[in-house]
Amino acid sequence: GRRTASDPVGLTAALLLAISPLHLRFSQEVRFYALFVLLTLVSTELLWMAWARATIARWGMYAAVMTLAFYTHYYTALVLGFHATWVVIQWWQEHRAGVARQRGAIARPVGFIAAALIAMVAFAPWIWYAVLREKGPQSFTPPTLNLELVESVLKDYGGRGSVWWPVWGILAILGLLIHSQKRMADTILFGVWTLVPLPVVVLTDIWVHYFFDIRQLLFVLPIYLLLAALGVAAIARGLRTVGGRLSWWRQRLIEIGIIMIVGAGFVGVSLPGIKSYYNQERDDWRGIAQMLHYNTGKQDTIQLFNLEYYVDFYDHEAAARVLPYRSFKQVEEAYASGQPMWLLLTPYLEQHPEAGSIRTWVSQHPGLDFDFGAGMHLHYLQVGRDPAALWPTASRFTLPARPDVLFASRGYTFRAFGDSEDAQDAFVMAAEMTSNSSRRLILLLDAALEAHNRRDSASAFELYSRALKINPDQPAVRLHRAIALLGLGRPAEAVAELDLVLNRYHMDEYWPHRFMGDALRALNRPVEAIPHYSRALELAQDAHDLRYLIAVTYGESGQTGKVRFWLEDYLAWQPDGPLANDAQERIKQLH
Numbered sequence: 001g002r003r004t005a006s007d008p009v010g011l012t013a014a015l016l017l018a019i020s021p022l023h024l025r026f027s028q029e030v031r032f033y034a035l036f037v038l039l040t041l042v043s044t045e046l047l048w049m050a051w052a053r054a055t056i057a058r059w060g061m062y063a064a065v066m067t068l069a070f071y072t073h074y075y076t077a078l079v080l081g082f083h084a085t086w087v088v089i090q091w092w093q094e095h096r097a098g099v100a101r102q103r104g105a106i107a108r109p110v111g112f113i114a115a116a117l118i119a120m121v122a123f124a125p126w127i128w129y130a131v132l133r134e135k136g137p138q139s140f141t142p143p144t145l146n147l148e149l150v151e152s153v154l155k156d157y158g159g160r161g162s163v164w165w166p167v168w169g170i171l172a173i174l175g176l177l178i179h180s181q182k183r184m185a186d187t188i189l190f191g192v193w194t195l196v197p198l199p200v201v202v203l204t205d206i207w208v209h210y211f212f213d214i215r216q217l218l219f220v221l222p223i224y225l226l227l228a229a230l231g232v233a234a235i236a237r238g239l240r241t242v243g244g245r246l247s248w249w250r251q252r253l254i255e256i257g258i259i260m261i262v263g264a265g266f267v268g269v270s271l272p273g274i275k276s277y278y279n280q281e282r283d284d285w286r287g288i289a290q291m292l293h294y295n296t297g298k299q300d301t302i303q304l305f306n307l308e309y310y311v312d313f314y315d316h317e318a319a320a321r322v323l324p325y326r327s328f329k330q331v332e333e334a335y336a337s338g339q340p341m342w343l344l345l346t347p348y349l350e351q352h353p354e355a356g357s358i359r360t361w362v363s364q365h366p367g368l369d370f371d372f373g374a375g376m377h378l379h380y381l382q383v384g385r386d387p388a389a390l391w392p393t394a395s396r397f398t399l400p401a402r403p404d405v406l407f408a409s410r411g412y413t414f415r416a417f418g419d420s421e422d423a424q425d426a427f428v429m430a431a432e433m434t435s436n437s438s439r440r441l442i443l444l445l446d447a448a449l450e451a452h453n454r455r456d457s458a459s460a461f462e463l464y465s466r467a468l469k470i471n472p473d474q475p476a477v478r479l480h481r482a483i484a485l486l487g488l489g490r491p492a493e494a495v496a497e498l499d500l501v502l503n504r505y506h507m508d509e510y511w512p513h514r515f516m517g518d519a520l521r522a523l524n525r526p527v528e529a530i531p532h533y534s535r536a537l538e539l540a541q542d543a544h545d546l547r548y549l550i551a552v553t554y555g556e557s558g559q560t561g562k563v564r565f566w567l568e569d570y571l572a573w574q575p576d577g578p579l580a581n582d583a584q585e586r587i588k589q590l591h
Contacts, residue, residue, distance in 0.1 A: 003048060004186050005179070005230055012229035012262065017222055019267055021274045022156050026218055032072045033218045039069040040079045040219050047083055050115075051090065051108055059111040066119035071126060075219065078200060080116055082193050087112050090185040141351050143212035145202045153198060156214045157224050159270035168228050168266075175230025193223045211351040232262050283346075284372045285311065287402055291370065291378060292342060294398040301334050303343045305352060328354040331361065340382045343367075347375040368394050369412040370405055373439045387413045404434040408443060415450070424450035424459070441470045445477065452480060457487030475505035479512055486515065491522035510540040517553070526557040544573045548583060555586075564590050 002010035017023055027034040043065045050058035069076040091109055143149060158165030172194070179187045201216050236258045289311045292302060302322045304311060311322070325331050334341055345362065349355050367381035368390050380390060391413060411426035427447035431440045448463035461484035467477050478501050485494040498516040501507045513536035520529035530553050537546045551566035567583045574580060 003045070004183065004226075005233060008236070008256075009226075009229045009233045012232055013222070013226040016225040016228060016262075016266055019270050019274070020157075020221060020225065021159055021270050022214065022218065022221055024274060026215055033215045036069065036073040036075070037219050037222060039065055039072055040076070041222060043069060043079065044083070047086070047112070050111060051087070054108045054111050059115045062112075063115035063118040063122075066115065067122040070119055070123035073219075075197070075201070075216075078197060079193075079219070080119070082189055082196075083112070084116070085192060086185050086189040089188055093185060141211060141353055142206040142209055143202050145199060149202070149212070150198070153214060153217060157221060159266060168224075171231030172224055172227035173231070174234055175227040175232075178234040179227075179230050190223050190227055194220060194227065211348075232258060283374050283376060284402070287372050287405065288344065288376065288378055291397070291405075296342060297340065300340045300342060301337070303331055303334055303341060305344070305346070305349050328357045328361070331358060335365065335381060335383060338383050340380065343379040343381060345377045345379065366416045368409055369416075371408040371412065372402075372405060373434075373436065373442070387416050402434070404430040404439065404443070406430075407433060408446075411443075411446060420450045420454050423447075428463070437470050441467055444470075448480065452484070455487065457484045460484040461488060473505075475501045475507045478505075479507070479515070482519070483515060486519060486522070491519040494519040495523065508535075508539075510536050510543065513539070514543075514546070517549075521553060521556070524556075526553045529553050530557065544570060544577060545579065547573065548579045551583075551586070560590065 023034075023037075043062060046058065046062040046065060050062055066076065066080065069079065087109060154169050155165045158168040176187060176191055176194075179190070197217055197220050202212055204210075205212050205216075236254060292311065296302065302311075303325050304322060305325055323330070323334060325334070331343065343362065345359070349358065352358070362379060365381055366387055367379050367385075368387055370378040370380070372378065380394060382390065394409070407426050407430035411423045411430060414420075414423035414426055424447045427443050427450065431443035431447065434440050434443065444463050444467045448460050448467065451457075451459035451463060461481060464477055464481035464484060468474065468481065478497050482494040482497040482501070485491070485497060495516065498512055498519060501512045502516065513532040517529040517532040517536065520526070520532065530550060533546055533550045533553060537543060537550070540546075547566055547570040551563045551570065554560070554562045554566060564587060567587050570577070570583050571580060
């Protein structure tokens with residue numbers, strides 16, 4: 001920012017990048033995405049330095065950094081193309097202005113070409129190795145390049161703010177337009193760096209049958225935020241112009257004030273994204289790798305969906321055979337072999353075209369489910385052995401340093417047996433043993449579900465209350481706590497809870513309105529209950545028992561004129577329904 005515009009622009013861009021949820025998320029992972037961002041920015045700075053004062057040392061450093069970038073990510077080829085575009089335009093502008101003749105018209109372009117060739121030649125051995133180990137197209141569902149995808153990317157760039165993300169796009173466009181009037185080569189570099197990667201990445205994913213993820217475009221984020229910073233600087237200059245002849249310190253005060261306002265705005269937009277990142281569960285590949293390392297036998301098979309390199313990264317000495325599956329048929333064949341099978345299901349599976357078939361198959365072939373959180377489940381299965389037969393073997397497993405995994409697995413096993421009370425106890429124990437708040441929340445909700453299914457309202461209320469202490473902004477959990485309150489005979493508290501669900505969280509759905517009507521009826525307030533029942537019926541036209549219930553509620557409110565209409569309406573929809581005899585009897589009584 002300082003090199004292309006001014007110190008305030010550089011500070012603003014650095015501030016926006018430092019608090020970007022997208023950048024924070026991937027900068028804390030020991031993976032190549034954040035490193036690739038660093039190397040692309042350093043190589044760009046070295047290019048500008050070498051162009052300003054061409055020396056062998058500077059071009060050598062540029063070649064070295066670009067080589068590292070190539071070995072970090074294949075998309076370095078894109079960045080090298082952007083650099084070449086800048087070199088051509090910058091040289092052409094200098095040539096027209098006569099500056100190139102003074103500085104040496106040939107030395108700098110030749111230096112760039114030589115450095116680029118050195119980097120590509122140094123990367124060539126890896127290309128040969130990659131071709132030899134290529135296993136063919138992936139099995140993910142490829143993305144579609146459309147406006148919805150573009151909007152999602154811009155939201156990620158803008159801090160995931162549901163309202164304010166277009167502001168950063170407008171600032172970036174403004175910065176690009178204003179900057180084009182001064183430094184054309186830099187503007188074109190920033191423009192192609194921002195616009196070209198998305199279609200190229202999506203088309204590449206389609207070609208190799210891979211799924212799209214925003215991490216693939218992380219190297220675009222600093223340039224996008226730099227353009228937004230240029231837009232902020234343009235607005236600041238405009239305000240200074242409007243202010244007329246202000247003193248130097250007042251102009252700087254205006255500029256600093258605008259930077260602070262923009263930074264505060266971006267922080268406000270980004271806080272929910274930052275909070276969700278630090279509260280969410282992380283992929284526990286280390287724990288899964290340790291589980292497989294210590295507990296697999298030589299006859300076992302490990303089924304991973306295109307994710308064998310994740311496990312290999314942490315441990316590549318598991319006794320069992322790792323068989324990456326790319327089709328549902330491969331899973332069935334491995335299971336039919338009769339040997340114990342470890343099947344890993346992760347959120348990445350949803351990108352598989354046969355994800356639904358695989359999950360349905362797992363539900364029909366129950367085994368032991370080791371839940372590692374973040375949607376990662378390691379299933380232990382074998383032909384002819386149900387969870388009860390597998391449990392004696394699994395109870396001797398050496399587990400990773402997470403006791404909650406064992407108790408959560410016991411909970412899922414008891415649930416498969418139909419032993420709801422023991423499943424609830426196991427989930428509660430697992431929740432008490434984990435230090436991750438998101439993981440604890442999920443386990444408490446699993447326990448509450450068991451209590452709810454047994455109609456144990458007291459336990460369900462206590463567990464839902466514990467879950468809301470972890471995260472109070474959960475309308476679905478509040479709805480279930482209201483149901484538990486109704487079961488405990490506390491309709492007034494249920495009304496207060498449901499009022500939050502409907503009015504604060506705007507959960508305009510069937511069940512909140514239905515239970516609000518039940519709670520109001522329990523408080524002898526039928527007139528208030530009727531609008532909620534009517535709204536619930538609008539949202540679920542096939543809930544025919546509601547027609548009968550509305551008729552009864554009208555009768556409780558003394559509006560007998562509408563009772564007959566709703567009873568006849570129920571009979572028209574359900575002439576042989578479970579309440580048909582009662583409805584006919586009530587109509588006779590009305591006569």
